[in-house]
Amino acid sequence: MSEARQQKDKDYWQAVVRSADIEAKPKRILFDGAPLVLFRSAQGIAALFDRCAHRLVELSTGKVIGGEIECPYHGWRYNGEGRCTAIPGHVGDIPHYRVRRYAAMERDGVVFVSSGAPAAEPYLHCMQGKDVVVKRVRSSAQSTVLDAAENILDATHTHFTHKGVLRGLTAKRHLVRVEVTGGEGWVESCYTGEDRQQGLVSRLLEGERARTIGRYRHPGIVELEYWGKGGLALATTFHLRQADERTVEGVGWLIGPRQGLFGELKALAFRPLFAFALQQDRRVLKSASDNARIPPQVLSAIGPLDFLRRDIAAIMDGKMPPAAAEPRVYQIEL
Ligand code: FES
Ligand SMILES: [Fe+2]
Known part of the structure; x- marks a missing residue:
């Protein structure tokens, strides 16, 4: 370079x-x-x-x-x-x-x-300039930005890692449509067809879900947006960075629509639940990070449901994500 x-x-x-x-x-x-x-x-x-x-x-x-x-x-x-x-x-x-x-x-x-001299203002979060309630959060995990970003955007692990918290206790799944699109420095997946979520977080904080969007943006920014029939239900924007070789640090916003006191209460309830789910993720990320160091060195497999990994890796490499030239559509059971 x-x-x-x-x-x-x-x-x-x-x-x-x-x-x-x-x-x-x-x-x-x-x-x-x-x-x-x-x-x-x-x-x-x-x-x-x-x-x-x-x-x-x-x-x-x-x-x-x-x-x-x-x-x-x-x-x-x-x-x-x-x-x-x-x-x-x-x-x-x-x-x-x-x-x-x-x-x-x-x-x-x-x-x-x-470490440079950026001309532009920093990007903050996906609801920037909108009338929303925000809580700022901070976290760290033993991982890489790629693995941590993928973890946040990966809907399929929630059945196992977050059973009962982000998902219901049953193994019931629904046929869901996933559209992956991208451009310079970003890629996103849009999920439609999800039923009302049975996890604790959704029961407390959301109504019927219409659409979920997961997005990665350069540099290390990960966003989740949950849209209900009546508008935005919840969103998060997390800025991840590699603190050292084995530590990822994140700082970001938990975002809810302003609904008077109810919006504030939701935001308050979101934080501990979020912290709990985060603890579950930190455990699997650490396990993967420890194991990755054990010889013989192997590359992790990119499975058929790992929609965003190649695109995120390309963006981190300064390249166009494959989804920019060719948007993709998947049907999965979620
Ligand atoms: S004043 Fe900093 S090391 Fe002496
Ligand atoms: Fe997770």
Whole structure:
């Protein structure tokens, strides 16, 4: 890959944590394997490489003082631009020292970071600009972005991994039509013909379901939309990123229509149920991730119901998803 292309590839925002996760104390995150410290500077949220220029101590173990971060070893301070502004005990001008700075901004209660210089605003969620109720959530799993994205979008595992929670307790299935379409940087599957869902989540939160849409968008954004006869019932947009080789972190929005108090109550009920289902997914993802490391190395099989995996892999590779040129339709029992 050329350097110009590599640079262009980095020119996008990635959601990293919720705004509420960064208070008075600095916060260390892993961003594509690089340690970053996030803190509130005089100019707003700041993201620096988490390593003091002096003896390389983690700045995130220090303090934020007057919008600057102070290293806990000798007290060197850095501003939000990553420039060293104080060397305690030194008399005279401060020599020029700095640590790498990353672009950072906050939008709708979520912090975005980029290792490039994106011109556009970050994409937030699928109901952006609509009158909806949102709750922000955060999670992590031992997995890859590809496996975690597929897991969220895969309807077929819910019968087993989430029996009783996202699905009923019976093995009853319905004939469902799945349409897969795509374009540059996105692919989606639209499910129609599903009956009223018997899982706990659906019983509490939805009426009759008309349509379910699952979508992957570059970079690492996964969306689910549940549409009822009367409009949107529930939606989620999750931004996933590879924190390090074996950890995926996600931050995102749980979204419901505004229905006065009822909308708020639904959103409140959604969160613990969502956390419960997530725990079930984390277990299978960890099991797969541990097992993938055991020799002999094998490639996982792409089964006939794994509609999106090749398309997501292509998008992650910077290629057009196959569904862009050739939309597909499947009939399955769900
Ligand atoms: S290591 Fe940071 S001030 Fe010395
Ligand atoms: Fe799941």
